[in-house]
Amino acid sequence: MKKSPLSSQVTPLSPRRPSRSEAEDAVRTLIAWSGDNPARPGLEKTPARVSDAFGEYFSGYGADPIAELEAGTFDDPSAYDDMVLLKGINFESHCEHHIAPFFGVAHVAYRPKDRVVGLSKIARVVDIFARRLQTQERLSGEIAAALMEGLDAKGVAIMMTARHHCMAARGAQQPHVETVTFRFLGDFEHDSELRARFTAAVRE
Incomplete structure (x- = not known):
C-alpha cells in the first residue's frame, strides 16, 4: 500500500x-x-x-491513515456542514521516552466540506497513530492533520485525556494525574464560538 x-x-x-x-x-x-x-x-x-x-503495540507503522480515510469517504447529498463529533474513543499508546503505556479517550470532531466519512474510520485513524511510539502532544496533532488532509475538512478539533504509566509507576509516581491535550485546525482554530461548542459538547 x-x-x-x-x-x-x-x-x-x-x-x-x-x-x-x-x-x-x-x-x-x-x-x-x-x-x-x-x-x-x-x-x-x-x-x-x-x-x-x-x-x-506498534502495528500503526504498517498502516496508512490517509488511505483509510479515502476508502471510507463519500458524497453527502444532504450537504451537512455542521460539526460531527465522536466522543470517547478509547486508545492506548506508548511514550517514546520510556516505551511505557499511556491510555485514555479521544474526542474528535470535524466539519465536512463536500464529503463525509464512515465514523469507524475516524476511530481507526486514532488507533493507527496511537500504535506508534508517541507523545500525547504529537499524537493529538497527527490525528488532526490526517483528518484535515484526508477529509479535506473545513475544520478539525481534538481533545485527548490520558494517564501515563511512566508518570504513575516511576519518577513522580502520580497515578491519578490526567493529561489533557487539544488541537484545533481550520474553522475550529479561527471560530471561538465553534470551539466553545466543541468543548461544551465533550464535557456534557
Missing part, C-alpha cells in the same frame, strides 16, 4: 528493520541487564512473547 506524504513525513520509518531473531536477542539482553536469567523456566519464551506484543 502506498503511504501518503503525511504518513512518511510525520513518522519516518527505520532505515533497516531488524530481524525477528535480533528482536528476541534484544529482549534477552534486557532481561539479563535487569538481573534475571533469560534462560530460566518462565522466561524462556518471553522474548518471543515480547516480540509478538510489540508487533501489536
Whole structure:
C-alpha cells in the first residue's frame, strides 16, 4: 500500500528493520541487564512473547491513515456542514521516552466540506497513530492533520485525556494525574464560538 506524504513525513520509518531473531536477542539482553536469567523456566519464551506484543503495540507503522480515510469517504447529498463529533474513543499508546503505556479517550470532531466519512474510520485513524511510539502532544496533532488532509475538512478539533504509566509507576509516581491535550485546525482554530461548542459538547 502506498503511504501518503503525511504518513512518511510525520513518522519516518527505520532505515533497516531488524530481524525477528535480533528482536528476541534484544529482549534477552534486557532481561539479563535487569538481573534475571533469560534462560530460566518462565522466561524462556518471553522474548518471543515480547516480540509478538510489540508487533501489536506498534502495528500503526504498517498502516496508512490517509488511505483509510479515502476508502471510507463519500458524497453527502444532504450537504451537512455542521460539526460531527465522536466522543470517547478509547486508545492506548506508548511514550517514546520510556516505551511505557499511556491510555485514555479521544474526542474528535470535524466539519465536512463536500464529503463525509464512515465514523469507524475516524476511530481507526486514532488507533493507527496511537500504535506508534508517541507523545500525547504529537499524537493529538497527527490525528488532526490526517483528518484535515484526508477529509479535506473545513475544520478539525481534538481533545485527548490520558494517564501515563511512566508518570504513575516511576519518577513522580502520580497515578491519578490526567493529561489533557487539544488541537484545533481550520474553522475550529479561527471560530471561538465553534470551539466553545466543541468543548461544551465533550464535557456534557
